[in-house]
Amino acid sequence: MTQTTRTVLVVEDDPTINQALTDRFAAEGFTVVRAVDGPTALTEAARHTPDVVVLDLMLPGLDGLEVCRRLQAERPVPILMLTAKTDETDILVGLAAGADDYVTKPFRMREVVARVQALLRRVERAAELADSRLPVLTVGDLRIDSSARRVRVAGREVHLTPLEFDLLTALAERPGAVRGREALMTEVWGWADAHGTRTLDSHVKALRAKIGAERVRTVHGVGYALEAGR
Template identity: 40%
Template sequence: MNPSATVLVIDDEPQIRKFLRISLCSQGYRVVEAATGQEGLAQAALAQPDLVVLDLGLPDLDGQDVLRGLREWSDVPVMVLSVRASEVQKVDALDGGANDYVTKPFGIQEFLARVRALLRQPRGGSSVAGAGEPTVSVGLLTIDLAERRVTLAGATIELTRKEYSLLAQLARHPGRVVTQQQLLKDIWGPSHVHDTHYLRIVVGHLRQKLGDDPTAPRLIHTEVGVGYRLLAP
């Protein structure tokens, strides 16, 4: 047992949160609670928990979306706790970055054993670079990976889903080249790893919105024939 560990419980049912709080606190854990997906993502950035217990049926966001948002910047272990018992739901959650999946109703002793097992696992094995750093700033540009918000000189920049995904990928590796193939695979899927014109179009739109001159870039640098790099702070 790690009595100093912090567990974030994201569940919209007060009774479940109370039950888990009592059970976890009895084992010496510190418990942080959230009733919505947005609140959960904010608490994950604020409290920096050692483990997240995530319900999928949230009132504002689907739990799968919360999981994807969390994996944008954090490698914290996530245990999904849900009434959804189908194999498809489990596979989607595990493929989306969940470390464990428990269906409701559940036995509290098994739940606590799974908590202990997840907390024993070493951190840092995730492919998420910069895990634990939800905000990246380059000059006047700030990318808040937890809130999925981009600002330039304090003003919010409206980006499309693809534009944000590309910028977020670069922000997770500031100063390092991210290859064209990696970007295409992560954003468009493995069947599009040769469609480099997709990247040129999205990068062009990004530069326009960010006021970044491609002939003298201050933010996004092109490594010709290789990929792109967000200039290091």
């Protein structure tokens, strides 16, 4: 069976990095669309509807955070963020804007490709799991509508990114039970490694900020559990 060709949008203003990413993804069998600034990225995304986006945060014309927000508002798409910033606050802002994962510069090309492939597997897995999940999950005053992918906390709708929603759903399926970090990474992201657990921790912090910090309990050295809240 012939595998469907995936389209990746590479958004990077550094010409050397842009070309290197383009060459590597093309060698991996991707159709590659390129952009070197924010406005062009939005135009190319509308024109080609990419399956995944590799997005630098520092861009001319329109920064990567705004590009990320606009892309996700138009059509949910997995986004890998490239950042030279390692400060946790900056990373959380990027995840809150709708990025699914991040890689800090300098990076290895094989790592970027591996993360993009993992994001694509996650999208496929999320679609498969949606068919087997209960249409509505309720944990205390937290209500998760799996079919509409909407979340309400005490009657108030809360906007979650696609990955935040999948992470919350994974925790909500076994409320009160501690889910191991690697198990969560494998279920939600489709892979698990040392860097991945940092990605998980960042998403948990972003999720806590939206649904209430007390709802996601940390079990040090093990993982996380979703509680009913107060």
